[in-house]
Amino acid sequence: MMPTQNQFTKSNDATCSPPVPESVMTSTREEFNNIQLKKIWGELPNDLQGHVFIAAPNGSVNSHLPYANGDSIVNGDGTIYRLDFDRPGEVRLSSKLVKPPCYYADDATKPGTQYAKYQFNNHGMGRFSTSLGLRNQLNTAFLPMRFAPDESDRLLICWDGGRPYEVDPVSLEVATPMGSNQEWRPEAKTPLKFIFNPVMSSAHPYFDPWAKDEKGRDRPVAFTVNYGKSLATILKSIPCPLTPGKLLRPIDSIFGWFAEFLEADRSQKGFWIGFCQWLWQLLLCPISWLAKIFAKMDDFVYLISWDGKNDLERWNIVQENGSPVKIAQTMHQIGVTEKYVLLMDTAFQFGLGQIINNPLPQSPGLERFLRALLTTPQLPDTVLYIIRRADLKCDPNPAKREPQVKVKARKVVIPREAIHFLEDYENPDDRIVLHIGHVCAWEGAEWVRNYDRFANTSEPIPDRVHGMISEEMDISYVGRYILDGETGEILQQDAIRDFTCTWGIAFYTYRPDPQTGMMPAKLDNIYWTSLGLWKETLTNFLFHLTKDYPYRTVSPSDLLLYGDEGVPPCLFRVSTGEAEIAISDRYQFPEGYMVNSIQFVPCKAPDSSSTKGYIVCTVFLPTSHEIWIFDAENLAQGPVCKLNHPCLEFGFTTHATWLPKIATRTASYNVDVRQDYESLVKAKKNPQIEQMFENEVYPHFS
């Protein structure tokens, strides 16, 4: 039931929203090897098994978290944490920074080194060098893969802004990228000749263990995407100009004053903001054409499949009228079913636009002014593209040239936006069953800037939360949809929200196959976490930016009242029944706590129930980090065990996965680092950079 203004009278007088836990903003970059976690509460279940892998962005070569200047905490080198449940009565933890070649280039060029003039800097959620290109930070999610029954599990770590990399599940060392540089099309080929070209992919590729080849033989494959945007598409979503240099402080202060004026009551200045945005788009037309011609920046989407041993296969995905698919935001997650591949334009802005968006890190007044004047909200709808797998004919020589096989996709629009979705594998009567977490009015790529102010009081937000991810500006929904795969028609839809559970839906898990760790064919119970609602991250800027959100459930004024009160995070289970979905079980965390990175661990007993097992998650207490374990059949009773370690500081962890067993990687597939980068390095025609690669990058991969 919707709350009323009167329900908040008390909290409006005396604000009681707890502070964001500082632990979610802090991390150590120290790597651990097989340390034993300490049980601090409850009993460790004796039927836990296997290994949980957790990803996290973890600062840069210059800094652990938090960043002193308030940069986003999700901009960071990936770190992999592995929890081992393979010894009775104990849990051990190992961790390792993910170190692809660009990591070593970043380390070699940090301030104070002989190559410092090529250094990388944080730009939004990316890290960029004007000489070398974009870091592949590999900090978001995993993909377990088993290509043959007698092969041990293989593991990809993935990020939106680069190629996935395979890691050794035992050593956690980087093994190889998925595909060579030649097989991935950059978002832009600029005259700057980047060595680390910006490559857009999906943080959640899909592994299909049931896939067949054209003759009906088993041929498990991984699917992902490689896409790019024209400059016009990029600047429609994050429209700020790239300007070198630094403004004089008085001039920057004037821009800051204008920014404050625009942010104060954005809706009343709608005409002038709209006019400026239109003018800006008009000015960009010739620039976009030049970018298309000289930087080869264009809208494209390639679907990629990989069998774990050969070159990538690629298809050029186009709309039904043959025109390119234009991805306005990102393709954070893709889905695959028996008959269809599902691509989504997800509500998360990332890419070259973020580099452009933060042109003058040392001129915050200008940055704030441009953000206030030109930023537009994310798309309020979910745009889905359905591809028939029967249309995916083999492309004979994908590594050598652009994919020639064009495959049409059917566009479907579902109300309310999303970042994450899951799907049942089977397609009875060509039907597609989708499970979607709708993140309503949540600007996922925004973060609390050091000049942001509270939405309710307009007072400055304290330093301690600068860099934290943004807050949702409306309550989230979970939905279940049945689509006709051939027509795209939405045959059935059911979307629900809950005023305890669904404030800021974040991470998900489900019971993986206990034998293989793979996703099950049908999902009848899905576990989700929510971020909750925190007054400290309800910014004035985002509050006004999203005021006119078309699917609003909680009015802006009620949102502020909820924020004053605060809503704790939640772990909850959604039963995805045939007729309707329902929240069947829930646990609301104590005030001042946060939860991330949930992972279902099937218990040892042979049981096919999708609730039989445990939920392992990372929990952020006001000043410390813990691992909590829940009985997946009874979340409401609270955790059955809590673990920690005095050295453990894992920052804002992201997605997790589970493998029943781990073994040292034996697969022969390997993209040689020198061969992969040599031509790109030589094309720079810079002896110092060549020397840097010879001395600081290649030796780590020889």
Ligand SMILES: [Fe+2]
């Ligand atoms: Fe994700």
